[in-house]
Amino acid sequence: MTLAVIFIPLIAAFVLLIINDRKLQAAIAFLAAIASFVVSLFLSSALPISRLWIPGFNSYFELNPAGAASVLVLVASLVMIPTVLYASKQIEKNTGNFLALLLFMQAGLNGIFLAKDLVLFYLFWEATLIPSLMMLGIWGRKNRRKAVVKYLIYAVGGSFFMLISILAIKPLAGAASYRFMDLYAVTPKLPVQTQIWLFLGFSAAFLVKQPIFPLHSWLISFNEENHHSGVADVMGTLYKVGAFGFFAWAMPLLPEGAKAVSPFLMVLAAFSAVYAIIAAISQTNLKRALAYASLSHMGIIGVGIFALNLIGSNGAVFLLAAQMLSTGGLFLITGMLYERRKSFDINEYGGIAKSAPMLAAFALFIIFTSIGVPGLANFPGEFMSLMGAFQSNVGATVIAALAVIGAGVFGVNLYQRIFQADETKPLIDLDRLELIVLIPILAGILWLGLAPNLELEKIEIQSRYINPISQTVESNNKAGDSQ
Template identity: 35%
Template sequence: MSNFPWLTTIGVVPLVGAIVIGCLPKAAAASARLVALVFSLITLGLGIAAATQFKTGGSGQQFQLTETHTWIKQFGVSYALGVDGIALALILMSLVLVPIAILAAWRDVEDDTPGRQKAYYALLLVLATFMVGVFAATDVFLFYVFFEAMLIPVYFLIGQFGGPRRQYAAVKFLIFSLASGLVMLVAVIGLFQAGPGGEHGFLVSRLTGIDIPLDTQKWLFVGFFIAFAVKAPMAPVHTWLPDAAAESKPAVAVLLVGVLDKVGTYGMIRFCLQLFPDASKWATPVVITLAVFSIIYAAIVAIGQTDMMRLIAYTSVSHFGFIVLGIFAMTSTSHVGANLYMINHGFTTGALFLFAGFLVVRGRSQNIPDYGGWQRVTPVLAGVFLIAGLSGLALPGLNSFVSEFLVMVGTFGKYWLAAAIAAVGVILAAIYILLMYKHLMTGPKPEGERFAAVRDLDVREKVVAAVLIAFLIGLGVYPKPALDMLKPAVTQTLQHVGVTDPAPKTGAAVDGSAK
């Protein structure tokens, strides 16, 4: 099965599911969600099967499960797919979150017209296809195609199925994404001109290690980095995210923030560092400064939010600051931590958005002051919400702690001041998470007929919660499988950049007694 096109198959299956949904008759439109769930689970099964073919210790090549075919020969564009440990981990995380999001979205458009039901679930599956493609692409131009294609389903998922300000949020998302994408397109063309050209001239493997003058590298780096900073997002180009997350359905917010935003940080690793190593070192002080600013600024803004969805979105901006900090600290520990953070953030943010969505369905409001005492009304929901919140503030024993600790430790050895300032973000995280939980869940039991009719989580919602909580605890208690998958890819990336870990400071070296 080594020659089986695993990655193409994984990408095509959800697309086939979307076509099947589109062909459903109006009388069977309610079956769209079941079809979407079945196809997403089949895709997940294929993803797990592909992972069994992946050699965790490395195969001597950067990418495994590769497929390479000439696409546009005249321009050197290839249909080329492959994964290292980083890409495979992100694909698996995406494939897990898609059926969870679909199951959570079971009643999102239940009372709507048949056409809208079919469109909603079909768009979720189309988005799944593009998510696989963007992480699996090993041709720079093909990556750009998937990078831009993701905008289409997200735009319609927000603009057609979102909240009262959905059109504004969708257009803002589109403008930010298209503008940054155009900047990257210029850089993609410039990279091809600087590269070897010819057939397969856009392959990452052919562009890695080529001799590009430093001044050219700097311009190309900036073009790619701007697009990835917007996608991540980093302050100050983050403002589209709170609006998009607040107006999206919770399931869409999960895929938007939990998966799509990882394309930004993944792109920094795969393209900025690997293709422009000297420019990456040149830009490191500025990028680290922006990362620390994102951590602190977004955390402070999150504390003042009254909309729970916007609050969770701002926490993600802060968390992405930690990820970028770990990437550009360029130590093996910080890099492993940053990559693991991307995985953990997907599950933690996914849990927060979905559990907040369950609460909004019952309370009919995203406004935090409209709540209080709900742990007495929905104790199970309050319990799982608390666990997700504690993961968000990186409580030891839960998944985010491991990755955040590795980022901080790895950064401190080279940039102690940046690590020290970033540590303030850990304290701020405890403030915004615990304050949100206090205002939502604690206090006297709310009175009134409306609350008498409220029910706790049903079986479907408990299944969603159980799966997410299992990942939050499992990756916190036993992160070794994920770390084993990520470490070889991290080592290769840092070798491409040409950096090594700083030598440890021994006691003798510190007090000057060593000769």
């Protein structure tokens, strides 16, 4: 079952490359998305897989769905359903190839989440770069080539530094293999100085992908230049896996390095959150505004992750999952707006809630999610991230909390400018397909918002590997016992 979430999209993608009929391609992609969603519903109880992959080098093909992986895979595959549906309609040329790339992306992403071998993780990490580059480069907008180059240089630059750390960590620590558990047994004992260097290597890749100021500028042009339907941006949203990298690899393996570097990263993340939301408010291009807004989310996730405590990590990973839904949904709505008015200029819109009430309602709902209204998906994660951050650095938390206020201003302002204010030309409301596209996102948002505990418990299994956390948990338990 663990293999299935990688191989269903992978095989479907290859099939799409072979057949030519557009309708059939759309049907296959849709079925693959549904199938992998159904499989990932049961993923948390699936068995791990482990096979020797490169003998002598001791790298394993090891996948384990326990922990945060099952949550992230599940949400990602839920988001895939509307994405594939909307893409089949909106992408006009070479639809099959685009869908195939989407599915390749999904396979790669699931691999990133599930991999429990560091080299395998890197393999998936870099491999997903190729489809996202292709989507941007072939289907993107006018200045796409510049965006491609920028994205490529940032992404590859970051991950090559990570590669150094990956290659160095095993011989330095004397681990038996590249599997997480084998590394985890020895790497925390490395000298502090070594840990800091290795941690910085990992950080280069993860900060770019997360992204955190000042390594974020690829994200803006990436979103701006991607296909106007927004489907490629949804995948881009899923691709912001840097925080997951910290959470699953860098922090548990290098606790001393994490302890030394995280305070600085936390300040950066807090600044990033505030800076981005201010930038978002002042944008007139809808896609750029959303790009900045999602960058701000990543800052909040950052302060949660870098707090190095249980509640912060849990919240951050939960928010990572939740923002896939909210940001993804917003990008899809952007695509729908563009299709109607052929413009991303916010000033072109206004007062369209009258003519398109359903579109407005959905947009409002997702904007509310995005700004962290309680009861919706983003709230628990945001709240817990800040709470965790508060315990380790009050100053940074106060700054980051400003971003939450800013997000409220941004969201309400955005809604007001587009859907209310003076009415411009009337707009056609959602059609049936668009409705079907948005409903899974709505459902996901409610599900994560109303019953977060189920998923939080899964995430917590993995949070406990982060050493400073496990120590504090233990000491708390001891304190509790002695009373």
